[in-house]
Amino acid sequence: MVFKKKLPLAVVISMSTMLMMHVFMPLNLLCLLQTHFITNKLPFSIHRMVFKKKLPLAVVISMSTMLMMHVFMPLNLHANEGELEDPTNQQKRSVNMHELEACPEEGDLLPEETPYWSDKIEEYKKPKYEFEYVGEKPLSICCAPDNTTKKSFGYIEPPKFTDKSKNPCWYDGKRLRCMPYFFIIGASKSATTDLFKRLLMHPDVKCTRKEIHWFSRLRTLGAGLKWYTSQFNTLAKDINTQIKAGEPTTSVIGEVSIDYLSDVQVWPHLTGNQGCYEPRVTIASHVRFVDPKAKIIINLRDPIRRLYSKYLFTAKSSELFKNPSPEQFHEYVVKSIRLYTKCFQQYSVRTCAYNSTIARRSKIMIHEGLYVTFLEDWLRIFPRKQMYVVRMEDYSPNIPGELSKIYNFLDLAPLSKPQLNEIGEINIVNAGKNYDVGPMMNKSMYMLKTFYKPFNERLARLLKEDKWTWNDQP
Incomplete structure (x- = not known):
C-alpha cells in the first residue's frame, strides 16, 4: 500500500492493528512490545504506568510511539518481503559529490541484451572468459529510466593528498x-x-x-x-x-x-x-x-x-x-x-x-x-x-x-x-x-x-x- 501511494490507508490499518494488540493482548506483552531504543530515552516507562493502574495514559503513550514509528521511520524497511527484492522500492539517498553519467530518460528496466556481467549460470561454466576494466566509471549501463540530469557519486570530494606522507x-x-x-x-x-x-x-x-x-x-x-x-x-x-x-x-x-x-x-x-x-x-x-x-x-x-x-x-x-x-x-x-x-x-x-x-x-x-x-x-x-x-x-x-x-x-x-x-x-x-x-x-x-x-x-x-x-x- 505504501509503495502504491495508499499511505493513509496503510497507516490506518497499521494503527488499527496496533490498537487491537495493545488493548486486547495481555498487558505484560504490551511491555515487551516497546522499542528499547525509544523507551530508554524517555523520562518515563510504559510498563510502570501499566502496573500503577495508569492504563489509559500508557495506551496513549504507546500508541503515539507507534504512530511516530509508522509515519516517520523509513517506509522501505518493510518493502523486502518478496523472494526477489525489487530495488526500485529501496530508499535512495541524496548525496553531494562527483557527477556520474546521467541515465537516459527513456528505456527498458533491464537491457535487452545481457552483457557479460549478467551472465546466467551456464555462462559461468564455459571456458571463454571476458573481463572489462572500468576504473572510475560505473560497472554497467543504467538500469532504469531516470529524469535526473546528474548523479552524485558519494559524500565528499576526493581529498588532495599531501606528497609528504606515505599514508594517504x-x-x-x-x-x-x-x-x-x-x-x-x-x-x-x-x-x-x-x-x-x-x-x-x-x-x-x-x-x-x-x-x-x-x-x-x-x-x-x-x-x-x-x-x-x-x-x-x-x-x-x-x-x-x-x-x-x-x-x-x-x-x-x-x-x-x-x-x-x-x-x-x-x-x-x-x-x-x-x-x-x-x-x-x-x-x-x-x-x-x-x-x-x-x-x-x-x-x-x-x-x-x-x-x-x-x-x-x-x-x-x-x-x-x-x-x-x-x-x-x-x-x-x-x-x-x-x-x-x-x-x-x-x-x-x-x-x-x-x-x-x-x-x-x-x-x-x-x-x-x-x-x-x-x-x-x-x-x-x-x-x-x-x-x-x-x-x-x-x-x-x-x-x-x-x-x-x-x-x-x-x-x-x-x-x-x-x-x-x-x-x-x-x-x-x-x-x-x-x-x-x-x-x-x-x-x-x-x-x-x-x-x-x-x-x-x-x-x-x-x-x-x-x-x-x-x-x-x-
Missing part, C-alpha cells in the same frame, strides 16, 4: 586527516583477523580499530568523512609531527572490514543504482573514488569449509543457530541451494548473488562463497597490481613466507627471517572458538561441491591458477 593524508585547514593505506576486505573466517594482527607487528604498520565498516554501513547512516578520519587521529598526529620536523614518514594504517568484498545490503542505497537488480556502483567504486591508490588484500578459503566454520562460529556467538549440528547445517544447505538454484533459473548470477532477500532467507550466507562474482567487480575497478589475494590454505602452514610476500606488496621495509619466524610462531588468532559438533555430513559436502564448482573454476581462470578450484583439498 591531507590537510583540512591546519589539521592533518588520514585514511587507510590498505584494506583487508574479506572473506570472513579466512584468517583475516590473524593476518591483520601479524601485519600490525611490522614497525611501520600502526594499530587501528578493526571492523569500522564505514564504506559499507556507517557512511550510509550519516557518519561523515570527519568521523571516519577521526578513527585514525593518533597516526595523523604522529605523521603531522614528523612532517613539521622534516622527517621521513613511513608509517601506514590499514582497515579490516570483511563485508566490503561481499556486502549485499548497502548497494541499493548508493546513488546510481536506482532501478537496478544488480549494482552498477559498489563499495569498491567509492573506495576507488576517495583513494585511487589504495591497496586491497583479499583472504579466501575453500568456500565449503569456510561456510561450515562460519556456521559454527555464528552459533557460538549469537542466537541465530540454536543447538548446532551437522544435521541442522544440512537443512540450511538444502534450503539455501534451492533458493539460489531457483534464482539462477530466472535471473543472472550477479543479480542473485547481490540479492539481500535471498541472503537473509538463506541464513548461512552461502552467497559469500561466490568469490569470483564479487572479486570481478573489485578487479574491474582497481588495477590488478593494487590487489593481493591470499589463499588461507597456503597462508596457515607458511605464515612467515606469506607475510614476507604481503609486506612486499604493501611496499613495507623487509623484515629478517628471524623476525618473520618470531611473528609466525605466535598463536593463531580466533582459532578454536567454534562449537565442536563434528564434521559436516558427506551429503552436505557433495551438494556444496556441486554448487560452488562453476564459481571456483571461473575464479581459477580469473586468477590464472588452478589452486583456486580447491581440488587439492581433501
Whole structure:
C-alpha cells in the first residue's frame, strides 16, 4: 500500500492493528512490545504506568510511539518481503559529490541484451572468459529510466593528498586527516583477523580499530568523512609531527572490514543504482573514488569449509543457530541451494548473488562463497597490481613466507627471517572458538561441491591458477 501511494490507508490499518494488540493482548506483552531504543530515552516507562493502574495514559503513550514509528521511520524497511527484492522500492539517498553519467530518460528496466556481467549460470561454466576494466566509471549501463540530469557519486570530494606522507593524508585547514593505506576486505573466517594482527607487528604498520565498516554501513547512516578520519587521529598526529620536523614518514594504517568484498545490503542505497537488480556502483567504486591508490588484500578459503566454520562460529556467538549440528547445517544447505538454484533459473548470477532477500532467507550466507562474482567487480575497478589475494590454505602452514610476500606488496621495509619466524610462531588468532559438533555430513559436502564448482573454476581462470578450484583439498 505504501509503495502504491495508499499511505493513509496503510497507516490506518497499521494503527488499527496496533490498537487491537495493545488493548486486547495481555498487558505484560504490551511491555515487551516497546522499542528499547525509544523507551530508554524517555523520562518515563510504559510498563510502570501499566502496573500503577495508569492504563489509559500508557495506551496513549504507546500508541503515539507507534504512530511516530509508522509515519516517520523509513517506509522501505518493510518493502523486502518478496523472494526477489525489487530495488526500485529501496530508499535512495541524496548525496553531494562527483557527477556520474546521467541515465537516459527513456528505456527498458533491464537491457535487452545481457552483457557479460549478467551472465546466467551456464555462462559461468564455459571456458571463454571476458573481463572489462572500468576504473572510475560505473560497472554497467543504467538500469532504469531516470529524469535526473546528474548523479552524485558519494559524500565528499576526493581529498588532495599531501606528497609528504606515505599514508594517504591531507590537510583540512591546519589539521592533518588520514585514511587507510590498505584494506583487508574479506572473506570472513579466512584468517583475516590473524593476518591483520601479524601485519600490525611490522614497525611501520600502526594499530587501528578493526571492523569500522564505514564504506559499507556507517557512511550510509550519516557518519561523515570527519568521523571516519577521526578513527585514525593518533597516526595523523604522529605523521603531522614528523612532517613539521622534516622527517621521513613511513608509517601506514590499514582497515579490516570483511563485508566490503561481499556486502549485499548497502548497494541499493548508493546513488546510481536506482532501478537496478544488480549494482552498477559498489563499495569498491567509492573506495576507488576517495583513494585511487589504495591497496586491497583479499583472504579466501575453500568456500565449503569456510561456510561450515562460519556456521559454527555464528552459533557460538549469537542466537541465530540454536543447538548446532551437522544435521541442522544440512537443512540450511538444502534450503539455501534451492533458493539460489531457483534464482539462477530466472535471473543472472550477479543479480542473485547481490540479492539481500535471498541472503537473509538463506541464513548461512552461502552467497559469500561466490568469490569470483564479487572479486570481478573489485578487479574491474582497481588495477590488478593494487590487489593481493591470499589463499588461507597456503597462508596457515607458511605464515612467515606469506607475510614476507604481503609486506612486499604493501611496499613495507623487509623484515629478517628471524623476525618473520618470531611473528609466525605466535598463536593463531580466533582459532578454536567454534562449537565442536563434528564434521559436516558427506551429503552436505557433495551438494556444496556441486554448487560452488562453476564459481571456483571461473575464479581459477580469473586468477590464472588452478589452486583456486580447491581440488587439492581433501
